[in-house]
Amino acid sequence: MGRDVIYKQYQKVQGIVRLWFDQLKQDKNLVVFLIFLVISTGFWFLNALRKEYTATLSYPVKFVDLPENKMLPEDFRGRIEVKVKAVGFVILRYQLSNAFLPLTFSVSEMQSLKTASGEEGVFTITSTEKNKIAGQLSQGMELIDISPDTLFVPLAEKGNARVPVKILADIGFQKQYLQAGEIMVQPDSVTISGPKSIVDTIRFIQTRKIDLQGLSDTVTTNVPLVIPPRVKSSVKKVTATIPVEPFTEINLKIPLRIYGLPDSLRIKTFPSSIQVSFRVGISKYGTIDESHFSAVIDASPVLRSDRPERLKVRLDKAPINIESLSFSPIFVEYLLEKKN
Missing domain, CATH: 2.170.120 (RNA Polymerase Alpha Subunit; Chain A, domain 2)
Structure with missing residues (x-):
């Protein structure tokens, strides 16, 4: 309805303008007067x-x-x-x-x-x-x-510093794919300058958030930096590479290592080992074995009067380049014996 009102007003104004031009064409004296008025005004303006x-x-x-x-x-x-x-x-x-x-x-x-x-x-x-x-x-x-x-x-004191670049990312992968290592940033640090009172408080420069979902291959993208106000950076963007590859799931049997008992006692656990399960990229398959893990039990609680029925297992060592790590069992039963 609003459009109809505007269109009617437009037609009305258009009609008035046409009527004015029609009258102007009919009155030649008025046309001549207006022409001379414009010319004389122009000469006056140029002279001024x-x-x-x-x-x-x-x-x-x-x-x-x-x-x-x-x-x-x-x-x-x-x-x-x-x-x-x-x-x-x-x-x-x-x-x-x-x-x-x-x-x-x-x-x-x-x-x-x-x-x-x-x-x-x-x-x-x-x-x-x-x-x-x-x-x-x-x-x-x-x-x-x-x-x-x-x-x-x-004049204000000027400060300069070389600070690392920190990637802010939300990344998702297709089934059977994972991130095959750290995100690589180039350059990984930038030189910043600005008021010394501000530069001295900056520990890193963060990127704008990367939002990539459903990845099934390595991706390289340019990411703008978030530069604080009043600060200048040697670069405005960095190149981020997210390595992606298929993964495989591996299961390994890791023996339990026990500590916390005096030499006069020995302990047997049931079971005597745990099963670890994890995902690893295809490129790293075959490079990880049982020696990369350590599973331990602190047996000192059995020396208390209120000794527990089961002991908790702790994974003391594991590779950093794996994902979805889990192990079982988390608790084991035990048999405490005196040495002869």
Whole structure:
């Protein structure tokens, strides 16, 4: 319904415009008058632009040659106002242009200053820079005055650090596939710079989250870094490689190792070994055997008056490049005997 109302209003306005043009065509005197009015207004405007005017213009300021251990605060935006004399064409060109060059100041040529509040920086008296500023103005401008008379530039301590890249990922695989090792990142560390008070607190740079599901083959992707505010990084993206391969399930029999008994006692467990089950990538099949595992039992609880009926098994050693590791049994029965 709203569309119908808008369309009716559009037709109404269109009809009014057509009626006005029809009347304009019929009244030739009005047409001639409007043409001459436009021409005379144009001549008047061109004549006005040929005259000289005084105007105050605001220029951005660019600072160069900063010390290596210093930087400009993020929120610092230097500007100066210059009072100039120029013909209207030059002033109009400046005011209509959004691409005018900033005025450039060399920090190395400015004088050091520490304010009463403890803020460190450099300053210059703008009147002493009059010739330099005049040389950077648009051609045809005569410099009359500069404001402010003193230009203060605060400088912050700059910090640099090399920090590792941390991958944030949510990865899923098709059936019978798994991640075949650590995610490889290139580069694995980046150089960051910024205010020293911020850089000193950064321990790593994290990536945006990688969300990849249903993988059945190795994937390489570019991942943007999450750079903290006011900090710059040597790179914006890293390359992450997620190794993927089919897996096989392996079952091994691991003997139990017992500790915590005095030499006068011995113990037998039932069973005397456990069964471990795990998944491993095809590329690592055959490289893992019983020697890579260690299953132990702390038998010291049997020396208490309230000795337990069963003892708990603990897997003391296992490879890091396997998945879905489990073992059984978790508890074993035992028989305690005295040695002869």
